[in-house]
Amino acid sequence: MTVARTVELEGHIIDSGTMGMCFGVVMDMGGEFEVEEFEVGRHKHAETYCRMRVMAETEEELRAILHELNQQGATVADPRDATLEAAPEDGVVPVEFYSTTNHPTYVRVDGEYVEVEDVEMDCALIVDRASPEDPQRVDDAESDDGTRVYTKVLNAVEEGDLVVTGETGIRVEPPERPRNGGGSFGFMQGGVSSERPSASLIEEIADEMREVRENDGNVLVVCGPAIVHSGGRNALADIVRAGYIDGLSAGNGFAVHDLERDLYGTSLGVDTESLEHPRKGHKHHIYTISEIARLGGIEAAVDEGIIDEGVMYECIENDVPYVLAGSIRDDGPLPDTITDSIEAQNAIREQAQEADIVLMLSTLLHSVAVGNCLPSTTKTVCVDINPATVTQLLDRGSAQAIGMVTDIGTFIPMLRDELLE
Known part of the structure; x- marks a missing residue:
């Protein structure tokens, strides 16, 4: 027996490719569709509307298709309120919980669509029917009666949290191509090319x-x-000092090498000017960690005058907050490095949600980690000499990222000159 549901698409769905992707999703997943209504926007600012009936052999297959269509921005017609189910225990979500995208999302609660706060991919959606007097409510993202909907990573879910399940009552709005033509930042123009100007x-x-x-x-x-x-x-460091950077996210390695450059004139034991290997240069990074630990941290080293230049120095001097997230490979690590991975994730998440534009400079793992926390509306630039770095970032869902395949040692001075000329 065939089961069916009707979905709607609205917006600039033709030139953005959304309609074609939705048609492809249905066919690729073994379903069928029938377009019931189609109204084409006939001028620059007009939107297109498509109503189609989606059919599948089983209810399970139909749910899977509807889930993928929802990720592309399709909304089930004749919507009902979202289905809510209480989390059975801390860190455990209901079986069919809704896994989020990084696109702006709205959830229908008590007949009203509520915008999701702190949009992030691969999270659960939590509904909080807070009273209007609740001091914790967020005025710009709640409904008139004080209801909030926000994301939580799975390990942060608490027993009794009302978790959104299924696809009903959820509206996703992927970014669309701007009608003014835009530039590189205008629309999901992610891609990897060394031919970019x-x-x-x-x-x-x-x-x-x-x-x-x-x-x-x-x-x-x-x-x-x-x-x-x-x-x-x-x-x-010049860009930080000039006030163009409001936050820095890195691993232990970046900070160590930056500090090593100040203390010993080397990076990983190599003189970055002469490219010579000084005697015992291979030990400079571990000596650096030891010296910073002896002083009590990076800020203390700056206060003592031991560190007087470089990126971390400028962050301290210009009150630019930074997060150094540790890994299993770290030497030391520095006292400033967050070694608890969950704590580091939360610190990165807080930075990411505040950002309006993110520059990801020559780091694969950190770029993907930060990218996973970013809404699709955040402008993102990823620069690396290796095309695979940008490709992996895009494949992980950060489709809004612009990729530049170039030497980072060339890119940053050019950006500095452009900003400060």
């Missing part, structure tokens, strides 16, 4: 950073150790 794209990135600063926005930079190895450290 680097100078013009860097100019556009600089313009975006200026605009963010003028509007009291937030620029987050995600840093890999290659910045120091390749000679981009001083240029990045």
Whole structure:
């Protein structure tokens, strides 16, 4: 017996490719569809509407198809309130919980759509029917009666939390192509190419950073150790000092090599100017960790005058908050490095939710980690000499990222010159 549901698509669904992707999803998953109504937007700002009936052999197959269509922005027609089920215990969600995308999302509760706070991929949706007097409620994302809907990572779910299950009552709005034509940041133009016009794209990135600063926005930079190895450290320090960076996210390695460069003039034991290997240079990174630990941390080392240049120095001097997330491979690590992975995730998540534009500079693992926390509306630039870094970021769901395949030691000085000229 065939089962069916009707879904609706609305917006610039033709030129953005949404309609074609939805048709493909149904067919690829073994279903069938029938377009019941189709109204094409006939001028630049007009939206297109499509209503289609989706059919499958079983209820389970239909649910799977509807889930994929929902991720593309399709909404079940004649919507009902979202289905809510209490979490059975801490860290455990109901079996058919709704797993989020990173797109703006709305959940229908008590007949009203409520915007989801802190949108992030791969989370559960929690509904909190808070009273209007609740001091914890968030005024710009709640319904008139004080109801809130927000994301939680699975390990943070508490027993009794009302978790959204199934696909009913959920509306997802993927970003669409802007009608003014836009530029590289205009629409999900993620892609990897070494043929991009680097100078013009860097100019556009600089313009975006200026605009963010003028509007009291937030620029987050995600840093890999290659910045120091390749000679981009001083240029990045200049950008931080000039006030264009509002937060820094990195691993233990980046901070260690930046500090090593100040203390010993080397990065991983190699003189970044002469490319020579000083005697005992291979021990400089561990000596650096020991010295910073002896002083009590990076800020203490700056206060003592031991560290007087570099990216971490400028972060301390200019009150730029940073998160150093540890890994199983870290030497030391530095006292400032967060070694608890859940604590580090939460710190990164807080940074990511505040960012208006993110620069991911030559670090695969950290770029993916931060990218997983970003809404699809956050402008993202990923720069790496290895195309696979950008590809993996895009494959993990950060489709809004612009990829630049270039040497980071060339990119950062060019960006510095563009910003500060």
